[in-house]
Amino acid sequence: MRTQSAAQVLDRPATAGPSAGAAAASGGAAYIRSMVAHELERAVGPAHVSDDPKVLQAQAADWSWFSQYLKYRDLPLPSADLAVSPASTAEVAEVVRIADHFRVPVIVRGGGSGTQGGTLAPYGGIALDLSRMNRILDIDEQSLILSVEAGMNGWELEQKLNERGLTLPHYPGSMHHGATAGGYVAARGSGVVSTKYGKAEDLVLQVKAVMPPGRIVETLPVRNHAAGPDLLQVLVGSEGTLGAITELKFQLERLPERRDFVTFRFDTAVAGIEAARQIMTKRWKPAVIRLYDPADAGKLGKVIGRDISGSVMVICCEGNAPVVEVEVDAVAAICTAAGGEDLGPELASVWWENKYQPFASGHAPAPPQIFGTTDSVTTFDKLPELYLAKKRAIEEGFAHLGARYTAHFSHWYPWGGMIYDRFYVDEAPDDPDEAVALHDRLWDAAIAVSLKYGGVINEHHGIGLKLGRFMRDQYGEAWHLITSLKDAWDPNNIMNPGKLGFGPPRWSGLR
Missing domain, CATH: 3.30.465.10 (Uridine Diphospho-n-acetylenolpyruvylglucosamine Reductase; domain 3)
Known part of the structure; x- marks a missing residue:
């Protein structure tokens, strides 16, 4: 099964909540909605069940481009019919029991910080808000x-x-x-x-x-x-x-006893990748190795208030003091031998103190731009070409639109590394359907390169609604095993339908 594309969701008559949905629903569907709401109120208390359109829109929102774009264009997000806020695992179990009985979709929501449309509700249902379940249960210091x-x-x-x-x-x-x-x-x-x-x-x-x-x-x-x-x-x-x-x-x-920093500049991002490869394959484990290509280094410099040029690597080593001292010397020697220029600790230290600034308001990309973080991960032998091929796919394939591409490499493993890369198109089409279609074509190009070089379709942001359409390409014949697991564990497909490529529910009585 394949999930709907973003454009298909946009074409679906989105509702701002049950008030809008009830006007178009049959009398039977409205009655079932009332029954479900009543059962949920018994389970979690009337104060923790809402059909307020503002609440439902807030529950549907996340940090995906699609969600931001709809809000920018004053278009309603595909939202749930009811929002429920349980206070315990037992209450969550009762909500899921009610939902499964009535075959009503359940969209689990944490803090809404995702970027893949995971909180959107293209089939309506129940927004399961876990924000009341916010306790530390135990800290075992032993x-x-x-x-x-x-x-x-x-x-x-x-x-x-x-x-x-x-x-x-x-x-x-x-x-x-x-x-x-x-x-x-x-x-x-x-x-x-x-x-x-x-x-x-x-x-x-x-x-x-x-x-x-x-x-x-x-x-x-x-x-x-x-x-x-x-x-x-x-x-x-x-x-x-x-x-x-x-x-x-x-x-x-x-908390670490000591934290030290080093910074290196390389002529190219590929040279920096080689230095990181040597650090990891020699089994050193810095807490941070963050390599910025020239385009992303320039962008980072503006955020943290420093003039940065070239491909820059910031490194942080932390832990017990004697170990940190040895590790800093070792990784610095590797970077120097790989052609890096030692810039000292200051830039890396400033980066650490400002590490959340690239995601702060005013620094993160936002509509009307079309943008996407197309991160992937692959083995060391394929990582340089993955970077160069994705850069070509965006900058050359969409040159007529002025597309830009930036990348940094921020998570490293004993066998390879992760590329955190973005595309940007500043002049989005005025027509919403055309804008969504262009967004999807950019993703098509980036994902094709990731898969060609043995990468995955996303490294750590999840799949959600946005990337579900690529899951069959990612897994091949193994996708049938994954869908079989879904069918066995959630036979009515009520749990977050439409995400991870799992398709629609079977079927809700609410709409």
Whole structure:
């Protein structure tokens, strides 16, 4: 099954909520909506169920280009019919039971910081808002394990941990845009220090989730051990399409004793990639290796108030002081031998202090621009050509539109690296359908290159509605196994339908 394209969603008569939908719905559908609302009120309390159009529009919104574009054009977002805010896993289970009984879609929402249209509701249904589930359940300082509810705000969580000398070393760019603990894991998120500590999928040890028809399941207390298939990593990255993650356990770290910085300039981004490859294959593990191509380096310089030219790499090493000292010397020697010019620690230190500024209001791209972050990841042997080929695909393939391309490489692994790249077109067509179609063509070009060079269609932002149409191309024949799993675990396809390429529900009585 293939999900609808963005253009198809735009063509669908979007509603601003049940008030608009009820006018067009049959009397039967309106009566069922009333029944569902009544059942939900019994489950979570009347104060926590809403059909206010403003609430429903807010629940549908995220940071995707499509969502921002619709708001910019004063067009309604495809929204749910009802918004529900449970306070516990048991209440979530009751909501899912009601939804499955009536075959009503459920769209799980954390902080709305996603970029892939994951909170849009193209088939209506229930917006399941987890913001009330925002408690730290336990901090085990003996094992360094955190237990937390899925709706916990990531920034607030980090402040509470820091007060105890601890950290959850996952600092995503969305940290100040409402990102939550559950959202980290649901979209396979990555933070700025992932090169040392891993992505969210590496930090999470256990999840509790609610699956249709309201079943509460818990994965094993520790990950990656010999007790058969790993259900944890099936739920990680599932973006609410298999169930609603409600509680999580994470591996914590102590705040580092020391943090040192180095900065290098390279003649080309490809030369910088080679330096990073040597650092990683020699098994050094800096917390940050962030390599900017010349276009992105110039953009970064404007954000942090520094004059930057060329391809620049900022490196951060942290941990126990003796280890940091040795690691800084080693990575600096590697960069120098690879042709890098040592710029000293200041620029990297300034970058660290301003690391969230590129995502702040006024710095992040916004409509009327057409833009997209087409990040991917591949092995070291393919990474340089992936970068050069994507740059050509955008800058040459869309030259007649003045398309621009920037890239940096921000997450590194023992076998390869991740490219965080964006396209920009400043002059969008006036017609909304044409603008959406151009947005999709740009994505088509970028994804084709990623797949050609052994990359994935997205490295850490998730798939959502936007990229679901590429899932069959990504997985080939294995896609049938994934859809079979979805059919078995969610036979009515109520959980976030239309996302990850899973198609429509079977079918809702609300519309």
